Amino acid sequence: MKLKYAPLLLIMLFSVITQPSCKSMKYADLILLNGKIVTVNKEFAVFDAVAVADNKIMAVGTNSEMRKLSGINSKIIDLHGRTVIPGLIDSHLHPESASLSELETEIPDVHTMEQLLNWITSRTHITGKGSWIIFPKFFPTRLTEMRQPTLAELDSVAPDHPVFLNGSFGGMINSRAIHLSGITAKTADPGFLKDKKSGSLTGFIRSSAFELLKIPPVKKLSADEKENALLEMLKRYNECGFTSLVSGTGNPESLKMYREMAVKKMLTARICQNMLLPSIGKITKESVTERVKQYAGVTTSGDEWVRTGSLKVFLDGGILTGTAYMKEPWGMKAGSMFGIEDPGYRGIVNLTRQELVDIVSVANEFNWSFTAHATGEASVELLLDVFDEVNRQKPITGRRFSIIHGNFFSNESIKKMVELGVYANMQPAWFYKDTEAMESILGSEKIKIFHPYRTMTDAGVMINGGSDHMVKWDANASINPYNPFLAMWTMVTRTTERGNKYLPSESITREEALKAYTINNAFATFEESIKGSIESGKLADMVVISDDILTCPENNIKEIKCLMTILDGKVIYTSPVNF
Numbered sequence: 001m002k003l004k005y006a007p008l009l010l011i012m013l014f015s016v017i018t019q020p021s022c023k024s025m026k027y028a029d030l031i032l033l034n035g036k037i038v039t040v041n042k043e044f045a046v047f048d049a050v051a052v053a054d055n056k057i058m059a060v061g062t063n064s065e066m067r068k069l070s071g072i073n074s075k076i077i078d079l080h081g082r083t084v085i086p087g088l089i090d091s092h093l094h095p096e097s098a099s100l101s102e103l104e105t106e107i108p109d110v111h112t113m114e115q116l117l118n119w120i121t122s123r124t125h126i127t128g129k130g131s132w133i134i135f136p137k138f139f140p141t142r143l144t145e146m147r148q149p150t151l152a153e154l155d156s157v158a159p160d161h162p163v164f165l166n167g168s169f170g171g172m173i174n175s176r177a178i179h180l181s182g183i184t185a186k187t188a189d190p191g192f193l194k195d196k197k198s199g200s201l202t203g204f205i206r207s208s209a210f211e212l213l214k215i216p217p218v219k220k221l222s223a224d225e226k227e228n229a230l231l232e233m234l235k236r237y238n239e240c241g242f243t244s245l246v247s248g249t250g251n252p253e254s255l256k257m258y259r260e261m262a263v264k265k266m267l268t269a270r271i272c273q274n275m276l277l278p279s280i281g282k283i284t285k286e287s288v289t290e291r292v293k294q295y296a297g298v299t300t301s302g303d304e305w306v307r308t309g310s311l312k313v314f315l316d317g318g319i320l321t322g323t324a325y326m327k328e329p330w331g332m333k334a335g336s337m338f339g340i341e342d343p344g345y346r347g348i349v350n351l352t353r354q355e356l357v358d359i360v361s362v363a364n365e366f367n368w369s370f371t372a373h374a375t376g377e378a379s380v381e382l383l384l385d386v387f388d389e390v391n392r393q394k395p396i397t398g399r400r401f402s403i404i405h406g407n408f409f410s411n412e413s414i415k416k417m418v419e420l421g422v423y424a425n426m427q428p429a430w431f432y433k434d435t436e437a438m439e440s441i442l443g444s445e446k447i448k449i450f451h452p453y454r455t456m457t458d459a460g461v462m463i464n465g466g467s468d469h470m471v472k473w474d475a476n477a478s479i480n481p482y483n484p485f486l487a488m489w490t491m492v493t494r495t496t497e498r499g500n501k502y503l504p505s506e507s508i509t510r511e512e513a514l515k516a517y518t519i520n521n522a523f524a525t526f527e528e529s530i531k532g533s534i535e536s537g538k539l540a541d542m543v544v545i546s547d548d549i550l551t552c553p554e555n556n557i558k559e560i561k562c563l564m565t566i567l568d569g570k571v572i573y574t575s576p577v578n579f
């Protein structure tokens with residue numbers, strides 16, 4: 001009897017769930033049963049089971065409904081009550097450079113001055129005298145002491161090795177590095193800071209002088225070596241549940257590399273690649289037009305594997321190096337930490353207002369979406385002011401312009417973002433790592449507008465969650481940590497790495513945090529109809545996780561592990577932990 005009625009039941013079920021014609025009737029390739037399928041659909045509905053056919057979600061529903069979609073070749077996975085969420089999307093990171101960052105030497109995870117100096121000592125034991133010891137993306141704000149090491153401290157641990165602590169916009173070198181680079185106290189370059197009284201070099205170096213350091217060129221890698229390193233990096237992202245990434249800074253070459261990898265079916269994550277425009281040198285409407293015309297395609301060009309993102313510029317520096325463009329001077333504390341001598345210094349801004357107007361107008365004319373790295377309050381305001389002006393020439397609303405980082409959002413900025421439909425591409429890792437340093441340098445008043453997740457969400461600004469992963473491979477120890485569960489926990493609890501809770505009224509709900517890493521990021525790349533939630537017809541990108549993110553104790557959110565990652569309907573990662 002059962003056999004006789006089974007096909008009939010199947011037809012009835014199909015008509016309810018997917019309404020295919022009888023001719024196209026099909027069984028599921030993969031069915032996940034007995035779980036909590038957190039769909040992240042409009043109602044945030046949770047179901048027991050989900051079925052996948054080919055690379056798409058076939059249906060979501062009860063166990064019995066999904067069981068009825070199984071054929072003899074269907075693979076069935078019993079979730080034993082585990083939670084499934086949509087494949088995670090990181091809105092801003094740098095996979096290409098991150099993948100190469102530890103090929104040669106492991107970058108240390110240091111939290112104190114002692115750990116930093118110990119690491120340098122350990123390197124002197126392994127490498128020959130005269131070999132450079134370089135720490136990329138070293139931010140003194142992240143040490144407990146919140147200061148740079150002194151020249152004497154660096155010299156004491158590395159008298160015979162040149163040391164360079166590279167903080168992107170500034171850094172420290174030791175006497176050996178100074179000597180080997182042929183720099184003396186008489187060197188007139190303003191990139192080398194001198195002691196006001198004695199006139200001797202302090203070891204502090206600005207990025208403008210980085211090129212004067214006599215560092216041996218890095219080993220050239222072949223295309224294959226780069227590709228392999230990138231594939232390894234993508235695997236690490238998959239282990240955290242990522243199935244899509246927005247690569248923050250790219251160019252025609254990186255886009256081509258991703259496209260070639262997609263053709264060879266090597267990619268284990270979908271890539272959206274932003275395209276960088278120059279923010280130095282002579283910038284005119286004509287020069288920008290010429291550059292944009294060189295970029296094949298436009299925002300959204302490509303397919304579900306590799307897509308072109310927004311045009312991007314670097315508008316200012318960063319908050320960890322005292323180079324973010326602020327409304328008020330950075331102040332005394334920043335002075336000693338970042339080598340700032342001008343009391344009126346407010347950070348750096350790379351473009352004049354007119355240059356920015358020209359760039360954004362061209363992007364808008366050619367129908368690109370536009371985004372900018374803007375890390376300080378004043379650069380956010382400048383950018384929004386320019387967006388506003390360009391919007392009056394030709395509307396930008398609906399074009400999903402965004403601000404990368406932002407960090408400090410005044411009420412006026414938030415209001416403008418809502419009016420213009422500008423998204424906030426934010427990095428909770430910075431809140432987790434850097435709130436104390438920002439409070440100490442800029443004062444507690446500024447912290448009230450630092451990452452105001454609740455105010456922005458309530459106002460209607462879409463928050464896109466990203467890591468800004470730059471270097472180091474470990475999900476939690478990297479700069480910046482890319483573990484999405486740590487980031488979501490940060491947004492929900494407003495707790496920092498140092499254990500302090502800041503403005504809990506600015507926290508968002510678990511559902512909102514999950515949206516920031518799924519459907520919101522699908523919106524940011526105009527892909528909300530194909531991914532970002534577990535709904536019939538969407539791409540089958542899903543993650544099985546170790547705990548129920550919606551109901552587990554709050555502190556467990558950051559401990560959640562990815563047990564299985566499904567991309568395009570295929571299991572691409574399974575954790576060694578059984579479930």
Ligand SMILES: [Zn+2]
Nearest residue numbers: 092093248468
């Ligand atoms: Zn970045």
